[in-house]
Amino acid sequence: MQRAIYNLSVTTVGELGEFPLIERIATAIKRASLAVPTAGGFRLELGIGDDAAAWSLARGVQVNTTDTAIEGVHFTSQTMPWADLGWRVWAANVSDIISMGATPLVGLVTLGLPRSLDVTAIDDLYAGMIEACREYGTLIAGGDIVSSRDTFVTVALMGVSEGNLLRRDVARLGDVVGVSGPLGASEGGLRMLQRGLAFNDALLIAHRHPIPRVAIGKALLDAGVTGAMDISDGLVADLGKLCRASGVGATVDAISVPVAAALQDLFSTEEALLCALGGGEDYEVLFTGPREAVTRAVAVIDGASVIGEIVADTSGRVIVLAANGNELQLRDAGWEHLAI
Amino acid sequence: MQRAIYNLSVTTVGELGEFPLIERIATAIKRASLAVPTAGGFRLELGIGDDAAAWSLARGVQVNTTDTAIEGVHFTSQTMPWADLGWRVWAANVSDIISMGATPLVGLVTLGLPRSLDVTAIDDLYAGMIEACREYGTLIAGGDIVSSRDTFVTVALMGVSEGNLLRRDVARLGDVVGVSGPLGASEGGLRMLQRGLAFNDALLIAHRHPIPRVAIGKALLDAGVTGAMDISDGLVADLGKLCRASGVGATVDAISVPVAAALQDLFSTEEALLCALGGGEDYEVLFTGPREAVTRAVAVIDGASVIGEIVADTSGRVIVLAANGNELQLRDAGWEHLAI
Numbered sequence: 001m002q003r004a005i006y007n008l009s010v011t012t013v014g015e016l017g018e019f020p021l022i023e024r025i026a027t028a029i030k031r032a033s034l035a036v037p038t039a040g041g042f043r044l045e046l047g048i049g050d051d052a053a054a055w056s057l058a059r060g061v062q063v064n065t066t067d068t069a070i071e072g073v074h075f076t077s078q079t080m081p082w083a084d085l086g087w088r089v090w091a092a093n094v095s096d097i098i099s100m101g102a103t104p105l106v107g108l109v110t111l112g113l114p115r116s117l118d119v120t121a122i123d124d125l126y127a128g129m130i131e132a133c134r135e136y137g138t139l140i141a142g143g144d145i146v147s148s149r150d151t152f153v154t155v156a157l158m159g160v161s162e163g164n165l166l167r168r169d170v171a172r173l174g175d176v177v178g179v180s181g182p183l184g185a186s187e188g189g190l191r192m193l194q195r196g197l198a199f200n201d202a203l204l205i206a207h208r209h210p211i212p213r214v215a216i217g218k219a220l221l222d223a224g225v226t227g228a229m230d231i232s233d234g235l236v237a238d239l240g241k242l243c244r245a246s247g248v249g250a251t252v253d254a255i256s257v258p259v260a261a262a263l264q265d266l267f268s269t270e271e272a273l274l275c276a277l278g279g280g281e282d283y284e285v286l287f288t289g290p291r292e293a294v295t296r297a298v299a300v301i302d303g304a305s306v307i308g309e310i311v312a313d314t315s316g317r318v319i320v321l322a323a324n325g326n327e328l329q330l331r332d333a334g335w336e337h338l339a340i
Numbered sequence: 341m342q343r344a345i346y347n348l349s350v351t352t353v354g355e356l357g358e359f360p361l362i363e364r365i366a367t368a369i370k371r372a373s374l375a376v377p378t379a380g381g382f383r384l385e386l387g388i389g390d391d392a393a394a395w396s397l398a399r400g401v402q403v404n405t406t407d408t409a410i411e412g413v414h415f416t417s418q419t420m421p422w423a424d425l426g427w428r429v430w431a432a433n434v435s436d437i438i439s440m441g442a443t444p445l446v447g448l449v450t451l452g453l454p455r456s457l458d459v460t461a462i463d464d465l466y467a468g469m470i471e472a473c474r475e476y477g478t479l480i481a482g483g484d485i486v487s488s489r490d491t492f493v494t495v496a497l498m499g500v501s502e503g504n505l506l507r508r509d510v511a512r513l514g515d516v517v518g519v520s521g522p523l524g525a526s527e528g529g530l531r532m533l534q535r536g537l538a539f540n541d542a543l544l545i546a547h548r549h550p551i552p553r554v555a556i557g558k559a560l561l562d563a564g565v566t567g568a569m570d571i572s573d574g575l576v577a578d579l580g581k582l583c584r585a586s587g588v589g590a591t592v593d594a595i596s597v598p599v600a601a602a603l604q605d606l607f608s609t610e611e612a613l614l615c616a617l618g619g620g621e622d623y624e625v626l627f628t629g630p631r632e633a634v635t636r637a638v639a640v641i642d643g644a645s646v647i648g649e650i651v652a653d654t655s656g657r658v659i660v661l662a663a664n665g666n667e668l669q670l671r672d673a674g675w676e677h678l679a680i
Contacts, residue, residue: 019581045401049585050508051436051569052405054501057397061385065392066448066496068486096391108406110450110494146408150489154450156406156496161394168390229391241359245389 013122014115018145021119022048025126029140032130037137039103040160044139053141055106060160063102067092067232070112071151079193082121084208086128088281089153092232094136095212095283097159099230101166101221103214106139107157112148125153136214163221166228171246171288175227175310178294180216180285181303183235184272185260187279192266202262212283219301220285224293230285234278236330239286239308240318246288249313252277252320254328256307277320277330353462354455358485361459362388365466369480372470377477379443380500384479393481395446400500405436410452411491419533422461424548426468428621429493432572434476435552435623437499439570441506441561443554446479447497452488465493476554503561506568511586511628515567515650518634520556520625521643523575524612525600527619532606542602552623559641560625564633570625574618576670579626579648580658586628589653592617592660594668596647617660617670 013021026048036044041058069075069089080088090107097104109129111122126140133140138157189207192200212230220228227246231238235257243250254273260282263272287297288310298304320328353361366388376384381398409415409429420428430447437444449469451462466480473480478497529547532540552570560568567586571578575597583590594613600622603612627637628650638644660668 019584046505046507050505051439052403052442052499054401054403054440054442054505056401061394061396062402063392063394064448064481064496064498066450066482066484066494068450068452068484068494070452070486070488072489073487100390100392100394102392102394108404108496110406110408112408112410112492141404142406144406144408144494146410147413148410148490148492149412152452152488152492154406154408154484154494156404156448158404159392165386165390165394167386244359 011118012115013113013117013119016119021122021145025122028123028126029130034130034133034139035137036139037105039105040162042105042160044106044141048142053108055141057160060162061165063097063100063159063161063165064156065093065096066154066156067096068152068154079190080208082124083128085153086125087132087209089155090129090132091210091212091283093155093157094132094138094214095230095232097157098212098214098217099166099228099285100161101164101217101228102159102161104136104138104157104159106141107155109140109143110154111143111145112150112152113145114149114151115147117151166217166220166226166287168227168229168242168245171227171242171248171310173248173310173312175288176291176294176306177239177250177252177308177310178287178298178304178306179235179258180213180301182258182260183231183282183284184263184275184279186210186281187275188260188263188267197266200262200265203266206260206282210281210283216285216301220287220297223297223300225287225289225297227288228285230283231280232283233280235286236277236318236320240316242286242288243318244316247314249311249315249317250308251311252308252318254320255323256305258303258305351458352455353453353457353459356459361462361485365462368463368466369470374470374473374479375477376479377445379445380502382445382500384446384481388482393448395481397500400502401505403437403440403442403499403501403505404496405433406494406496407432407436408492408494419530420548422464423468425493426465427472427549429495430469430472431550431552431623433495433497434472434478434554435570435572437497438552438554438557439506439568439625440501441504441557441568442499442501444476444478444497444499446481447495449480449483450494451483451485452490452492453485454489454491455487457491506557506560506566506627508567508569508582508585511567511582511588511650513588513650513652515628516631516634516646517579517590517592517648517650518627518638518644518646519575519598520553520641522598522600523571523622523624524603524615524619526550526621527615528600528603528607537606540602540605543606546600546622550621550623556625556641560627560637563637563640565627565629565637567628568625570623571620572623573620575626576617576658576660580656582626582628583658584656587654589651589655589657590648591651592648592658594660595663596645598643598645
């Protein structure tokens with residue numbers, strides 16, 4: 001079985017088989033010689049190859065998230081190279097940890113694989129995750145591989161908080177709303193690919209290789225901000241979730257929303273705004289808190305803006321206001337995973 | 341949206357939508373009022389509803405595993421009621437934690453759901469997981485829901501070890517091999533259902549509702565056993581994995597393998613043995629160690645037996661010996677997830 005790994009005639013996951021595939025992945029991760037994180041006094045006790053992975057933390061609160069990408073739902077192999085998929089799914093989990101004010105540490109990877117998939121796709125997928133591990137100082141400690149009709153990748157990522165947590169349920173009447181950077185570029189990149197528009201590098205990179213900024217969480221905590229979440233489903237949809245969790249509503253001034261500059265090259269002003277309000281997966285962070293705290297945060301986070309305020313509305317409604325003060329009517333302003 | 345949760349005309353996951361479904365699940369988990377575990381000084385800081393779940397441990401090493409069940413691969417709705425599926429996937433993760441010598445604590449659940457799925461399936465699935473949580477003193481702290489062509493459930497479960505870990509890579513020449521209880525009943529139950537054989541309650545329950553025994557891990561550690569893994573893919577396949585991880589081989593005496601008694605009602609002696617050697621998902625534990633340690637463990641674990649010994653063979657080969665000392669030739673002795 002060992003020899004088969006480097007047999008050039010072996011091409012699919014099914015031909016290679018489960019155990020050689022696990023060995024191949026374990027070898028790739030080992031070769032990457034990733035640095036072991038130190039936040040929280042983290043120590044990896046046992047990595048890939050047993051019934052479970054084991055680690056210890058000397059201090060702090062663990063922060064745990066999980067995020068999945070499925071072929072045909074979150075990506076297609078036409079618009080997303082495997083290495084970028086690996087990067088993106090790891091980055092999506094990192095973004096959740098950052099937006100809790102925590103430092104990402106270590107994750108488990110579940111792969112659902114069709115037997116017909118080329119094994120080099122898995123090599124590329126792990127190369128992308130390993131690149132993200134290097135960028136964020138994180139480790140892959142284990143996981144699971146299962147046979148599946150559609151390819152999917154699930155990451156369960158653990159981080160550590162050594163201070164307060166940034167939460168969704170603490171927005172209060174009178175708080176203001178901030179966002180950490182320009183929005184809409186990932187959605188713009190997807191629309192560009194789907195419609196075969198003129199090529200724009202910035203949008204392509206934003207879509208395939210979004211870069212969550214790990215410093216944002218600390219900057220928000222230092223500024224005294226208390227509420228935050230990452231924007232994965234779209235600004236309006238995600239602000240709505242934060243509002244529902246807090247039992248409040250929000251208004252957003254459309255004119256204040258930072259629209260990614262590259263969108264202007266390919267889209268109308270209206271469509272660019274819609275990308276910024278409704279497109280997810282830029283992995284910027286949405287935050288709320290007293291005006292002074294949010295203002296302090298905006299001053300130190302590159303690209304950040306104040307975009308609105310928290311209002312009394314127990315239903316969690318988010319109203320986007322045009323420059324003239326009228327409510328903008330939004331179709332399609334967010335990603336709803338199950339709606340038919 | 342809130343009202344739609346109890347609207348009788350709402351029937352599918354797609355009609356209900358993502359956020360009401362999450363609220364429905366969160367409500368069911370809250371209503372269950374699960375006890376918070378205490379091992380390792382565990383404290384849940386933040387449960388369902390934020391970007392991530394948060395918890396702290398006062399002491400010990402964390403043990404982390406993940407396991408998935410996919411419709412059409414690991415189960416079909418014909419042979420597996422949803423509540424049993426929920427129980428089984430949680431139990432499979434608990435079994436991995438037990439076989440590390442650790443105590444299960446808290447997990448995240450990822451659901452991949454077709455839009456056409458009836459929402460009562462999700463109610464039943466969580467009822468099964470909640471029942472397992474009650475049985476094992478564990479919590480569901482969060483997760484993720486994604487749209488998917490085939491239904492799947494992934495659990496990432498964390499436990500705590502306050503002593504040594506039971507590992508796969510510590511089997512040594514001269515060690516003996518033990519197993520914690522009778523094998524093959526789950527496989528027998530599946531064959532019964534697939535072939536429409538005369539109904540046998542014990543086999544059905546073994547297949548749908550296997551019960552990992554949390555006391556086994558502690559008993560093995562107390563006895564001085566060092567090597568262990570749970571049997572999820574079949575005795576011979578899993579012992580092979582343990583042997584490969586340890587750089588040894590093993591012989592198993594077929595006559596010593598505890599075959600689940602209920603198999604005799606429906607199957608020939610040969611097929612019953614094949615179920616015991618090759619059928620997975622009984623969630624008994626396979627263990628290795630010096631003869632005195634294994635003998636002590638077998639004396640205190642109900643149903644446990646010594647079944648073989650570790651031999652010199654760097655390839656991880658497992659040989660099953662008949663009563664006459666000849667090697668048994670096994671077809672189909674284990675579950676390989678990706679082989680074509």
